[in-house]
Amino acid sequence: MTSLNGAGSNGNHPEEAEMVEYRIRSYRDSDYEEVRDLFSHGMSEYVPGICIHVVTRSWVLLAMACMFMSLLLSSKSLILPVLAVTLLxxxxxxxxxYFWSLYIDHCLKEDMLDIQQTYMEASGTHFWVAEAEDRVVGTVAAKPSDEDGEELQLKRMSVRKDFRGFGIAKALSREVIGFARQRGYRSVILNTLMVQREAQRMYESVGFQKYKEFVLPTVYGHLVNFTISKYRYDVLPAK
Structure with a gap:
């Protein structure tokens, strides 16, 4: 268990520095509902960003422009094309x-279904929560990488929206790094989506470095350029 004080800026008044007291501890069964709720809400926040990312693809903009002009020329009215684009x-x-909610449900039914068994009982795994004001305000998990047994994968990082900016995510990241160092892992790795720019900046400030970027290898992934960035923190010197 780690006790910490975090300093940061209020989300509504960034010029006013405030303090928040929190502690990082291991997951307990009593945290189950709070942890799953925090994960669901945190992941749902990315829907607007994903929508903007998709809409700003060149082929999407071209398709909407063609539809708009076709309706405008055929109807000789501005109302119909505007309404059609809005509805689209x-x-x-x-x-x-809807499809993003299916992904969230999939996660909740996989490793997040039995957190105790997945992260607290299996070898080389762990789950931490950040606690403030008698509630869970942040989470992070770690498990051995499926690709390399000498790498530890950071997963399920989430911080409640009204507790961001106080260094909680950085503290959770360092908890995973310390866990990896104690157990002799060579590095800590993680994945981020193209819409997680704030998270990417946070990881980079801790010391993670982007080492790979690729488009999701599906038809949908290539269609909307759904990009995944992989980050690494070297715990031990590279061989």
């Missing part, structure tokens, strides 16, 4: 949100 955007937002 709303439908696209609904579809993307």
């Amino acid at each position: 955007l709303a439908l696209g937002r609904h579809i993307l949100g």
Whole structure:
């Protein structure tokens, strides 16, 4: 268990520095609902960013522009094309949100279904929570990488929105790094999505370095340029 004080800026008034007291400790069964709720809400926040990413693809913009002009020329009215584009955007937002919710449900039914068994009982794994004001405000997990047994993978990083900016995510990241160092892992790795720019900056400030970037190898991934960036923190000198 690690006790820490975090300093940061209030989200509404960034010029006013405030303090928040929190502690990082191991996961307990009593945290189950809070942890899953925090994960779900945190992941849901990316829907608007994903929608913007998809809409700003050149082929999507071209398709909408062609539809707009076709309706404008055929109807000789501005109302119909504007309404059509608005409805199309709303439908696209609904579809993307639906598929993203399926991904969240998949995670909740996989490693997040039995957190105790997945992360607290298996060898080389662990799950931490950040606690403040008698509630869970942050989470992070670690498990051996499926690709390299000498690498530890950082997973399930999430911080409650009103507790961001106080260094909690950085402290959770360092907890994983310390865990990796104690157990002799060569490095800590993690994946981020193209819309997780704030998280990427945070990881880079801790010392993680991007070493690979690729488009999700699916038709949908290539269609919307769904990019995944892989980061690494070298705990031990490279061989």
